[in-house]
Amino acid sequence: MSPLELDFDSCYRAVSARDARFDGRFYTAVTTTRIYCRPICPARTPASRNVRFYRHAASAEAAGFRPCKRCRPELSPGDPGWDVRGDLVGRALRLIDDGGADEQGVAGLARRLHITERHLHRLFVAELGVGPLAVARTKRLLLAKQLLTETGLPVTDVAFAAGFGSVRQFNATMRETYGFTPSELRATAGPRVSDASLRLRLHRREPYDVEGVFAFLASRAIPGLEVADRTSYSRAVPGGTITLTPRQDHIALDVAVDDTRQLARVVARCRRLLDLDADPDAIAEILGQTSLGPLVAARPGLRVPGAFDGFELAVRAVVGQQISVAGARTLLGRIVARAAAPGGLFPAPSHLLETDLTGLGLTNRRIETLKDLAARLAEGQIDLDGGQDPAEAVAGLLEVPGIGPWTASYIALRALRDPDAWPTGDLVLKKRMAALGITDDHIERWRPWRAYAALHLWSSS
Known part of the structure; x- marks a missing residue:
């Protein structure tokens, strides 16, 4: 279709x-x-x-x-067609999911995409039949509906968690659009938790390789920031923590934060982190007919773990250059211990830029690369959280001294969600391909899913 x-x-x-x-x-x-x-x-x-x-x-x-x-x-689950698109509408939809329209309005959304508000509206109407404001409103309403149905949060908390500016606006919008008030919906929603805990179900497309995703995250969990194993993943987020736990047909998201107004962003980033919106059938249809067929059959539903934060992932990629995963975890843990923001959060670009990174085991050249990268993100030259065209972001990354094709491709693969990113020069990929008798000319046959091809090869080792 x-x-x-x-x-x-x-x-x-x-x-x-x-x-x-x-x-x-x-x-x-x-x-x-x-x-x-x-x-x-x-x-x-x-x-x-x-x-x-x-x-x-x-x-x-x-x-x-x-x-x-x-x-x-x-x-x-999200439409996989929009999930893999890097054009303006696809990027705008991801920013709306991330709460961008709630925080900055449609005008701010357009500025981040470097286009006029009128042009953004025209693109949305042409593809969806409605403007970005209507899309943002629907996102808020559907999140509110889920909160009212699944949680015991007070209606006031639901209103602000879903992105509404006031309870009055929330009540009026829901009545106008759905024909019932929040209280009326809750009264007919059936059984739900009785306390004010915040647990949501994140649905996924099947098949879904739960073990593979959680094992990948666990092996790379940064001490002081994340705690993970094959059965759960927890991390610090602004104002508290989140925990992701796999269930039979969904992922349970438990949120413990002081302020729920960032909930839409948390949900969107968790979906990207776990790659919940991918289309495993479309991926298997292409890769299953190539030399990767046996790997695809052995690991149905394999996903490409994403990133909760683009800058954090970029720092991971730079620190992990030419060292083991375990070694990178140790260095990243030291960075977090020294530079973490209040609440144990990974440092923002501006904060890392001002932090003394000497004495942590990083080479001077690696420190210079991290500082240069942080400066470019702090100044808005590079956007790794959805606002910039992926090709432009990769080009910007390659201008940073110390970032080459492998690092830029790895960042594209996980932070920019490019399904066709290929980590050029990766030694593990070369070894696995050689062991399986796969020559370099096969790489082109794996388009447009080369990121998933890379994960199959990495996982096969």
Whole structure:
């Protein structure tokens, strides 16, 4: 199915079969009930004459449809088509997921993308049928709906956690869009936790290689910042901590923070960290027909772990140059011990720039690279959290003395979420390819999923 077009017959067949492969790719709106659903909704399939299909939940809501209380569109995994796109709309959607529109408004979002607000609106309407403001509003409403349904948070806390400026605005928006108030939704939502703890379900596409993702994160956990093993992952975030725990069909996210207004950002970054929105079938379809076929069959659902913070990942990549994973962890732990922000957070670029990094085991050249990198991010020359075109970000990284193609590609692979990034010159990849009898000319055959090819090879060792 094209990223820009929806074929009615294909969508209707998917809905009739409740095909989970299409969950998050489009939404089904029923004209007789004015409700929109996920393709996997267990309700009776509506007659085709009463159905409309929309690429985004915001498009369905703008057309006057309300989210289904049974299949709960707020639980859909993200559309993998948008997840891998590096164009303006794809980047803007990721920034909206990250709370960018809530903090800076659409004007601020456009400035970060270096385009006019009018041009951004035109691009959104052309591809989604609605503007970025409507998309941001739908994101807030769906997050609020999930919080009201799954948690015992007070309605006031839900309003601010979802990104609304006031409880009055929250109540009015929900009533206007959904036809019921937050309290009315909660009263009909069914069983939920009775306390004010904050646990959300992060749904994923199956198959999902839980063990592989959590083992990868555990082996690279930075002392003082992260605690991880094959069954859970915890880390410091602004105002507290988060814990991710795999469950049978989702990831449980437990949030313990003083201020929940950053919740949308936490959720979006956790999804990227765990690569929950990837399309394993599309990846396997390409890689499974190549020399990597046996590896793909052995590790179905393998993912590329992302990054909670782009600068943090870039520092990891620089520190990890030409040393073991264990050695890099030790050095990164020392950096965090000396330069951590209050609450044990990884230092921001401006803070690392002012920190004395001597005496930690880093070479002078490595320190100079880290300082130069931090300066460029602090000045806004490089954006590793979604605002900049990936190719431009990589070009900017390559201008930093001490950052070569391998480091830039590794950052692109994990922080910029480039599914086709390939860590040029990686010695482990070369050894694994040689052991498997795979020659360099096969690398081109793995496009556009070379990042996943790299993970299969790394994991095979």
